[in-house]
Amino acid sequence: FDTAGIRVSDDELEKEGILRSREALKNADLVLFVMDAESGFSHEIDSEIKNLNPNVSVLKVFNKIDIQDEKLNQIDFYISAKSGNGMIDLINGLKSVGLGEKIYTEKDILVSSLRHVNCLKNAKENLQKAINTLKSKLSAEFVASDIRAAENALLELIGEIAPDDILNDIFSKFCIGK
Known part of the structure; x- marks a missing residue:
């Protein structure tokens, strides 16, 4: 699912979207945790993801690398949705997680x-x-x-x-x- 994300909000409608995001996360097999590179890495949201679903695979993605090019160890992929940079690596990463390293017979x-x-x-x-x-x-x-x-x-x-x-x-x- 493409969800509203997880954050703090006072808006009732947005709170409902965030609640649904949390519910979807509990049953997810894979989370694509996309962060704005300008805002930086969110340890709080990362912890919440792990608490809601300890067994989920999480790919951490920094977007807007064309504006901010800081590299962090905890980030798996760096992309620019605007220019398309890094998207091939992200797609290959998704394939790898989806298929795993298993050799099928x-x-x-x-x-x-x-x-x-x-x-x-x-x-x-x-x-x-x-x-x-x-x-x-x-x-x-x-x-x-x-x-x-x-x-x-x-x-x-x-x-x-x-x-x-x-x-x-x-x-x-x-x-x-x-």
């Missing part, structure tokens, strides 16, 4: 359709055939055929190729009027 993949599972198995089997064909030193035409079959399975997976049985299944669910 086929056991980590969740496939929700039996058709997709079959396409992936078919592609894997044909790639394995291509590897075996290469090891057997058979003609390149055989390798190309296996790779083409794997490619077709992947194209079917992403919907680029629709075999007749899929088309028949789709159209069997429609009533074509008179």
